[in-house]
Amino acid sequence: MSKTWFETVAEAQRRAKKRLPKSVYSALVAGSEQGVTISDNTAAFGELGFAPHVAGLSATRELATTVMGQSISMPVVISPTGVQAVHPDGEVAVARAAAARGVAMGLSSFASKPVEDVTAVNPQTFFQMYWVGSREVLLQRMERARKAGAVGLIMTLDWSFSSGRDWGSPTIPEKVDLKAMVRMAPETLVRPRWLLEFAKTGILPDLTTPNLKAPGGVAPTFFTAYGEWMQTPLPTWEDVAWLRKQWGAPFMLKGVMRVDDAKRAVDAGVTAISVSNHGGNNLDGTPASIRALPAIAEAVGEQVEVLLDGGIRRGSDVVKALALGARAVLIGRAYLWGLAANGQAGVENVLDILRGGIDSAVLGLGHSSIHDLTHCDVVMPPGFTRDLGLNAAAQL
Numbered sequence: 001m002s003k004t005w006f007e008t009v010a011e012a013q014r015r016a017k018k019r020l021p022k023s024v025y026s027a028l029v030a031g032s033e034q035g036v037t038i039s040d041n042t043a044a045f046g047e048l049g050f051a052p053h054v055a056g057l058s059a060t061r062e063l064a065t066t067v068m069g070q071s072i073s074m075p076v077v078i079s080p081t082g083v084q085a086v087h088p089d090g091e092v093a094v095a096r097a098a099a100a101r102g103v104a105m106g107l108s109s110f111a112s113k114p115v116e117d118v119t120a121v122n123p124q125t126f127f128q129m130y131w132v133g134s135r136e137v138l139l140q141r142m143e144r145a146r147k148a149g150a151v152g153l154i155m156t157l158d159w160s161f162s163s164g165r166d167w168g169s170p171t172i173p174e175k176v177d178l179k180a181m182v183r184m185a186p187e188t189l190v191r192p193r194w195l196l197e198f199a200k201t202g203i204l205p206d207l208t209t210p211n212l213k214a215p216g217g218v219a220p221t222f223f224t225a226y227g228e229w230m231q232t233p234l235p236t237w238e239d240v241a242w243l244r245k246q247w248g249a250p251f252m253l254k255g256v257m258r259v260d261d262a263k264r265a266v267d268a269g270v271t272a273i274s275v276s277n278h279g280g281n282n283l284d285g286t287p288a289s290i291r292a293l294p295a296i297a298e299a300v301g302e303q304v305e306v307l308l309d310g311g312i313r314r315g316s317d318v319v320k321a322l323a324l325g326a327r328a329v330l331i332g333r334a335y336l337w338g339l340a341a342n343g344q345a346g347v348e349n350v351l352d353i354l355r356g357g358i359d360s361a362v363l364g365l366g367h368s369s370i371h372d373l374t375h376c377d378v379v380m381p382p383g384f385t386r387d388l389g390l391n392a393a394a395q396l
């Protein structure tokens with residue numbers, strides 16, 4: 001067995017920690033304020049059990065499905081992450097790995113690689129946008145993604161500019177110039193493999209956001225883009241419906257945690273929602289997304305595709321989410337750790353781990369297809385779910 005192969009996502013995380021400069025690793029781990037939500041995202045999966053069968057199991061299992069019109073080989077999609085400096089090949093390596101494993105790619109508008117380079121290697125790309133800038137600017141960015149071949153749009157709304165972290169936020173320079181390199185030297189020099197990867201390409205991470213570049217302009221730095229976002233008037237449900245209409249193709253609203261918001265998303269005409277709390281990076285104290293899933297799936301699962309993200313570290317987590325009503329899941333940190341550990345091959349490794357785990361759980365539960373999973377496959381402790389916004393939804 002090669003030394004670069006790893007057995008679990010936990011091992012990928014350990015390797016990412018060893019390999020990345022401290023500030024880059026801590027940006028991945030993130031989690032706002034006290035970290036209540038980020039911890040609950042993973043702990044909640046641990047509270048759920050399985051009700052397995054032992055005989056009469058199926059020799060073959062169907063894992064394929066569709067999300068927003070795309071056929072995928074298993075119910076897993078790459079979640080968009082606006083994170084920089086993990087690996088020189090960045091989102092292009094992730095997109096290649098996803099394509100190699102038959103998985104769709106979500107690309108953040110804050111990503112380090114241009115959408116054209118990503119769609120070129122994975123045609124199943126969904127472009128993700130926040131509500132940043134004027135309607136005119138939003139349309140420009142959206143049309144660029146369409147021209148590049150993006151097959152779906154993800155609008156992420158769950159961001160309320162929380163900034164403090166009890167564990168200490170990483171120091172991210174405005175741009176990587178000589179001054180920044182000298183300041184970061186103590187942490188980068190002790191990570192020679194990371195440095196070598198970048199040195200081989202001859203390019204240092206420049207911390208810019210090429211997908212937010214105005215026509216004929218230069219890519220803004222991460223902080224400039226974030227500043228523009230902070231000054232943009234906050235979006236309304238009419239804005240959501242407007243953007244969906246402008247896109248006119250498969251459209252996902254990411255970050256829904258309440259039944260009333262899920263119903264409003266249906267009214268706005270979305271194709272899909274992701275039940276998500278931004279991986280615990282947003283409003284701390286929001287419950288784990290898996291706790292909110294059952295009520296939302298029950299309320300709108302017949303009308304739109306319901307996905308989930310937050311805390312997926314194993315194939316069995318994916319199976320639990322499907323049993324509780326998700327069509328598929330999105331993964332964030334799991335693939336970022338794989339990317340840090342071993343580039344494209346590391347992301348493929350993570351996807352293989354998830355596939356193996358999904359297959360094993362579906363086998364143990366006595367099914368021949370992921371489409372046969374139900375609540376009965378899962379042992380749920382009393383009080384597990386949180387029906388956020390259920391009463392308010394009844395008034396709509």
Ligand SMILES: Cc1cc2nc3c(=O)[nH]c(=O)nc-3n(C[C@H](O)[C@H](O)[C@H](O)COP(=O)(O)O)c2cc1C
Pocket residue numbers: 027028029030041079080081082083108109110111128156254276277278279280281309310311312330331332333334
């Ligand atoms: C470092 C980092 C950056 C992220 N950036 C974005 C982003 O730009 N757009 C977005 O929609 N979600 C973003 N997310 C949230 C992820 O898409 C996803 O919701 C979350 O990571 C899922 O939780 P998990 O990491 O436990 O799988 C980010 C998450 C992380 C960890």
